[in-house]
Amino acid sequence: xxxxxxxxxxxxxxxxxxxxxxxxxxxxxxxxxxxxxxxxxxxxxxxxxxxxxxxxxxxxxxxxxxxxxxxxxxxxxxxxxxxxxxxxxxxxxxxxxxxxxxxxxxxxxxxxxxxxxxxxxxxxxxxxxxxxxxxxxxxxxxxxxxxxxxxxxxxxxxxxxxxxxxxxxxxxxxxxxxxxxxxxxxxxxxxxxxxxxxxxxxxxxxxxxxxxxxxxxxxxxxxxxxxxxxxxxxxxxxxxxxxxxxxxxxxxxxxxxxxxxxxxxxxxxxxxxxxxxxxxxxxxxxxxxxxx
Amino acid sequence: xxxxxxxxxxxxxxxxxxxxxxxxxxxxxxxxxxxxxxxxxxxxxxxxxxxxxxxxxxxxxxxxxxxxxxxxxxxxxxxxxxxxxxxxxxxxxxxxxxxxxxxxxxxxxxxxxxxxxxxxxxxxxxxxxxxxxxxxxxxxxxxxxxxxxxxxxxxxxxxxxxxxx
Numbered sequence: 001x002x003x004x005x006x007x008x009x010x011x012x013x014x015x016x017x018x019x020x021x022x023x024x025x026x027x028x029x030x031x032x033x034x035x036x037x038x039x040x041x042x043x044x045x046x047x048x049x050x051x052x053x054x055x056x057x058x059x060x061x062x063x064x065x066x067x068x069x070x071x072x073x074x075x076x077x078x079x080x081x082x083x084x085x086x087x088x089x090x091x092x093x094x095x096x097x098x099x100x101x102x103x104x105x106x107x108x109x110x111x112x113x114x115x116x117x118x119x120x121x122x123x124x125x126x127x128x129x130x131x132x133x134x135x136x137x138x139x140x141x142x143x144x145x146x147x148x149x150x151x152x153x154x155x156x157x158x159x160x161x162x163x164x165x166x167x168x169x170x171x172x173x174x175x176x177x178x179x180x181x182x183x184x185x186x187x188x189x190x191x192x193x194x195x196x197x198x199x200x201x202x203x204x205x206x207x208x209x210x211x212x213x214x215x216x217x218x219x220x221x222x223x224x225x226x227x228x229x230x231x232x233x234x235x236x237x238x239x240x241x242x243x244x245x246x247x248x249x250x251x252x253x254x255x256x257x258x259x260x261x262x263x264x265x266x267x268x269x270x271x272x273x274x275x276x277x278x279x280x281x282x283x284x285x286x287x288x289x290x291x292x
Numbered sequence: 293x294x295x296x297x298x299x300x301x302x303x304x305x306x307x308x309x310x311x312x313x314x315x316x317x318x319x320x321x322x323x324x325x326x327x328x329x330x331x332x333x334x335x336x337x338x339x340x341x342x343x344x345x346x347x348x349x350x351x352x353x354x355x356x357x358x359x360x361x362x363x364x365x366x367x368x369x370x371x372x373x374x375x376x377x378x379x380x381x382x383x384x385x386x387x388x389x390x391x392x393x394x395x396x397x398x399x400x401x402x403x404x405x406x407x408x409x410x411x412x413x414x415x416x417x418x419x420x421x422x423x424x425x426x427x428x429x430x431x432x433x434x435x436x437x438x439x440x441x442x443x444x445x446x447x448x449x450x451x452x453x454x455x456x457x
Binding site for chain 1: 358
């Protein structure tokens with residue numbers, strides 16, 4: 001499974017990279033860490049004639065945290081996130097989710113921008129981006145545009161990226177300190193793609209009622225998605241065992257996963273319900289009674 | 293231009309130049325051009341970990357990186373971890389604990405463990421298990437591998453202590 005013949009351009013600047021992409025139309029692909037693209041090439045699922053390497057571009061490797069939120073340069077790796085001690089406070093949901101991304105060697109090279117551009121339906125970063133209303137900065141021949149994560153991903157491995165466009169950064173809105181949250185996923189082996197996963201958070205008002213609930217799921221559709229019905233069910237409620245079980249039932253009903261070689265649809269749907277129960281119980285810091 | 297072009301890097305401390313097609317992976321360049329065949333290729337799509345090498349201190353899958361992307365980098369392969377006459381600390385521990393049988397995955401596991409312990413000489417068993425989950429071994433059942441890596445930690449701690457003095 002050697003790669004198809006291709007040309008390779010290592011861009012020194014962002015504009016050079018964009019010019020190279022534009023010059024080759026749809027036949028060029030951006031590579032950085034290559035942790036998703038290289039297997040695609042090995043399997044001939046992608047066969048670009050040119051790779052434009054943005055891995056050495058300066059300025060895309062920083063994580064900046066401010067009152068306005070968190071900005072990740074596209075070349076930030078999972079290892080960078082794992083090693084940034086600020087993120088456990090600044091965005092604990094993201095830090096928890098990224099702990100599940102891939103294996104040690106892949107974590108050293110895989111990037112957040114690459115994960116977004118690849119848009120695997122079971123990947124954690126796109127899931128967090130959609131759950132948390134992330135905004136992506138995209139730069140191309142026609143300039144810069146900002147797209148919300150939800151609109152960025154248009155289907156399985158599909159995005160709004162044009163052939164000459166590059167994701168340069170990902171912005172997450174600021175995290176509220178007292179926010180309740182949890183991330184749960186199930187994979188056969190830690191580091192493998194999840195059969196299903198849930199990212200959930202909500203805030204609590206003075207009466208102890210949940211508001212601004214966000215519930216996002218991965219691995220159960222062709223793209224990561226929020227479950228608005230489940231969120232509506234949580235908002236305005238005190239999150240107790242009853243509410244959690246109702247939410248899990250609503251989540252099972254809300255998704256329509258496909259059968260594949262890893263799991264049947266019914267299994268995934270059930271698994272999602274269990275993961276949401278666990279996530280909400282953990283977020284609310286309560287222990288659910290054992291299922292009969 | 294899909295034809296061969298030169299890539300310069302450092303391999304196991306020595307400068308090296310290879311002329312390879314852009315599509316050539318780092319693992320293939322090491323094996324086919326430099327004849328460093330200690331690095332093995334198993335799945336060639338980033339799942340098995342057999343081809344793990346160390347690039348600028350970080351363990352990476354040699355099949356998921358183009359040779360061209362290693363331009364100017366420092367690469368360490370299993371050949372850089374010791375020789376038959378002078379085994380490295382991990383290699384000695386692997387021999388003692390019978391941490392290999394067929395040996396196909398071993399080079400990748402040694403490279404992974406070397407990067408880990410160089411970076412985190414105090415890695416606990418949970419961390420070692422988590423890291424080594426990226427390397428498939430179908431012979432040993434992993435227990436002797438974990439025992440060997442845990443034993444080798446002391447040598448890496450000593451290196452770090454000496455460096456600090």
